[in-house]
Amino acid sequence: MKLPKVTLAIGTLAASAALVACGGGGGGDNVEDVDANSFPDGSRMAALADAGKIKVGVQTTYPLIGQQTLDGYSGFDIEVAKGIAAQLGISEDGVEFVPVTTPTREAFLQQDKVDIVVAAYTINDEREKVVDFAGPYYEAPSALMVPSGNPDGIEALDDMEGKKLCVAAGSVQEAAIRELNPRVAKSLVFFDSSAKCRDSVLNGSVEASSTEAAILASFVFESDDKLEVVGQEDPYYVGYYGIGVKQEDDPIFCEWVNEALATMQEEGTWTEAFDSTLGTVLGDAPTPPEIGTCGNTLGS
Amino acid sequence: MDVVIQEAPTILRAFITTLGLFVFSAVGALALGTIVATMAVSPLPPARWFAATYIRLVRNTPLTVVFFFVVFGLPQVQISLPFFTFAVMALTLYTTTFIAEVIRSGVGAVPVGQIEAARSIGMSFSQCLRYVVLPQAARSVVPPMTSVLIALFKNTSVASAFGVFEAMGTMTSLVNAHSSAVLWIMGSIGATYILIAWAMGTTSNWIERRVVVLR
Numbered sequence: 241m242k243l244p245k246v247t248l249a250i251g252t253l254a255a256s257a258a259l260v261a262c263g264g265g266g267g268g269d270n271v272e273d274v275d276a277n278s279f280p281d282g283s284r285m286a287a288l289a290d291a292g293k294i295k296v297g298v299q300t301t302y303p304l305i306g307q308q309t310l311d312g313y314s315g316f317d318i319e320v321a322k323g324i325a326a327q328l329g330i331s332e333d334g335v336e337f338v339p340v341t342t343p344t345r346e347a348f349l350q351q352d353k354v355d356i357v358v359a360a361y362t363i364n365d366e367r368e369k370v371v372d373f374a375g376p377y378y379e380a381p382s383a384l385m386v387p388s389g390n391p392d393g394i395e396a397l398d399d400m401e402g403k404k405l406c407v408a409a410g411s412v413q414e415a416a417i418r419e420l421n422p423r424v425a426k427s428l429v430f431f432d433s434s435a436k437c438r439d440s441v442l443n444g445s446v447e448a449s450s451t452e453a454a455i456l457a458s459f460v461f462e463s464d465d466k467l468e469v470v471g472q473e474d475p476y477y478v479g480y481y482g483i484g485v486k487q488e489d490d491p492i493f494c495e496w497v498n499e500a501l502a503t504m505q506e507e508g509t510w511t512e513a514f515d516s517t518l519g520t521v522l523g524d525a526p527t528p529p530e531i532g533t534c535g536n537t538l539g540s
Numbered sequence: 541m542d543v544v545i546q547e548a549p550t551i552l553r554a555f556i557t558t559l560g561l562f563v564f565s566a567v568g569a570l571a572l573g574t575i576v577a578t579m580a581v582s583p584l585p586p587a588r589w590f591a592a593t594y595i596r597l598v599r600n601t602p603l604t605v606v607f608f609f610v611v612f613g614l615p616q617v618q619i620s621l622p623f624f625t626f627a628v629m630a631l632t633l634y635t636t637t638f639i640a641e642v643i644r645s646g647v648g649a650v651p652v653g654q655i656e657a658a659r660s661i662g663m664s665f666s667q668c669l670r671y672v673v674l675p676q677a678a679r680s681v682v683p684p685m686t687s688v689l690i691a692l693f694k695n696t697s698v699a700s701a702f703g704v705f706e707a708m709g710t711m712t713s714l715v716n717a718h719s720s721a722v723l724w725i726m727g728s729i730g731a732t733y734i735l736i737a738w739a740m741g742t743t744s745n746w747i748e749r750r751v752v753v754l755r
Binding site for chain 2: 443
């Protein structure tokens with residue numbers, strides 16, 4: 241009979257989970273107590289709930305999505321990450337944000353440097369070879385940004401042939417433009433952040449810049465109407481953000497994140513997260529995208 | 541590995557841009573560095589002050605900040621140039637200070653008797669510098685000069701964040717396109733940097749053996 245031992249273990253886990261739930265407060269948020277035993281033994285959810293801590297890979301230069309300022313991290317991705325953590329009984333204080341970049345996202349997941357990546361991480365087949373995606377949790381169209389008044393009369397990506405178009409190196413926009421219009425790709429200008437592209441549009445070094453429409457909207461919002469967004473109605477590229485998790489033999493954690501996302505949608509936390517971040521420039525929250533299957537997220 | 545072979549032409553083109561940045565900046569910095577070093581050792585106080593101030597200001601500024609001033613500062617005063625030119629300017633301005641200091645240290649290594657002898661046979665300051673001091677100084681500073689140039693070669697990677705699609709920018713772009721081969725791509729780009737820098741070091745050793753001044 242192994243029963244006594246198991247009972248003891250459960251008791252210990254429950255006690256530590258309760259301790260974490262009590263000690264975790266202070267963030268001013270009410271995170272419900274989650275019993276680590278409600279998760280399958282040995283699962284990542286159980287381990288995270290037990291530890292009361294989660295490490296989340298995030299972007300640092302995406303305004304309204306994932307941005308690091310003097311006040312800490314803010315944006316839609318940050319709110320989504322907190323919403324997922326809350327369902328593990330982890331309070332805001334227990335969420336550790338780790339800055340990730342294009343070359344480090346996959347490696348950080350594989351090496352357990354982060355538990356999840358919520359970093360404007362667009363789902364594609366190439367990435368699905370090395371990580372699993374939960375979600376998608378956001379549909380992100382790309383657009384172009386020009387000085388207000390649109391002096392060069394740019395309406396769509398194809399109008400950028402022979403003109404300087406600024407994108408962040410290694411961004412999904414770069415990859416999409418290379419595939420869609422090689423002639424535009426020839427005159428691309430690369431910076432390491434979309435904010436530098438914005439500054440180059442402002443000082444006239446480039447004719448236009450491109451990234452997610454939401455980011456552009458926030459730049460326009462901050463710029464005192466010195467900039468405007470074009471090509472929004474008919475986006476040349478639409479990306480779907482997923483939550484990256486480590487590829488494991490048993491996709492149980494990825495499936496749980498999908499359930500957590502579904503719960504956020506049902507309970508309205510998804511809409512709240514949108515309203516407090518992207519909604520400030522984009523207006524009303526759209527219908528969230530349909531959540532896919534782990535391992536074949538977009539059903540391609 | 542297949543990805544690296546498949547993308548070899550892209551990587552090669554990227555390193556041609558990197559080498560372009562290096563060659564233009566190196567030529568510019570060697571020329572300007574010699575001028576600034578000359579000013580630093582000249583008998584004219586304003587020239588000495590100018591050189592000292594320039595070296596103090598720019599040498600102690602992070603390269604990224606120098607890039608910011610050039611790439612985002614100059615367009616503010618209506619100076620708009622291609623990003624490659626901006627990058628060469630930033631790298632040249634920055635590296636000039638290090639080269640000037642290396643040359644100045646070489647000048648210091650020339651025995652004072654040589655300078656006194658040159659001046660006593662009627663050579664002017666510039667003649668003395670040109671025919672006596674600088675040739676000897678240059679020979680004695682090959683190793684530190686190589687280090688400065690290798691540092692410049694690697695510093696060209698900062699240009700990737702300022703509109704120049706060189707080796708580093710290409711790496712980020714390739715890594716994004718091939719998420720399943722990140723280490724291969726980074727490894728091969730890193731290895732190419734090492735290979736080129738190593739060749740520079742070896743060439744420098746050879747030059748040093750040929751030109752060394754025996755005292």
